[in-house]
Amino acid sequence: MNDLPVVRSPWRILILVLGFTFLYAPMLMLVIYSFNSSKLVTVWAGWSTRWYSELFHDDAMMSAVGLSLTIAACAATAAAILGTIAAVVMVRFGRFRGSNGFAFMITAPLVMPDVITGLSLLLLFVALGHAIGWPSDRGMLTIWLAHVTFCTAYVAVVISSRLRELDHSIEEAAMDLGAAPLKVFFVITLPMIMPCLF
Known part of the structure; x- marks a missing residue:
């Protein structure tokens, strides 16, 4: 070499x-x-x-820090779950109708500036509030939804790269021995991609 x-x-x-x-x-x-x-x-x-x-000793500041940590923990948990599902769909399901659009929508927050994504989500929430009355205010829920939107893309990209590197013969052997696909995911695939989640 x-x-x-x-x-x-x-x-x-x-x-x-x-x-x-x-x-x-x-x-x-x-x-x-x-x-x-x-x-x-x-x-x-x-x-x-x-x-x-x-x-x-500032109660307002400590309350804001606590709220930020709560939103961060909830957003990280939801993004890890949704991003893992999206990565499995992108890698394991192969080509299907709409697969390019799905991959584009998942990875779009990575290439768009955060300010543009945040502003577009704000406009979406305002329009939804006027049209159907939900969300009634822009508070913790809308901030959480925006953070999940940002973070899911990062999780999906990292997990999909790990899924592409895995040895599929291990999963195929488990299915040959009678394991259901869901059991294969939770018993074999998930432990192998766990380092990417943490």
Whole structure:
């Protein structure tokens, strides 16, 4: 096997360092300035954990964090289930009428900007609210639906790539021995794709 030669140029290293600096310096500054004792963000007044203690004593902020974690857990669970089902359909069912459209709809959130997807979902929820009265308000349910829409695409792509790599002869052997397709999925396929889910 012919390996390509590795060219170690000082310019490549410089570009790499500049790229990582551009990406991670703002995050590092954000972490450093979170320990600033000043009320002004841009003025350094010394090290302090005052703002963290105030954060944990702010009931509204802690309620918002709890609600965000609840929505995240529910959205991740629903996206894992729906994305796994979608991946199984895309990989195991082969070509069927509408398979290209199905694959396009599943992966569309990956290529569309998040702002466009979010705005289109907002317009959809407003139109549904006027047309049929559901959802009556845009709260936790609509945020959850939007997050499930975003996350299902990522789960489906990751799980489908794992399903394509699996040895199908194991599942075929189980079905030859009399296992039902649903049992094969839960006993054989699901444990093999479990690392992708977590």
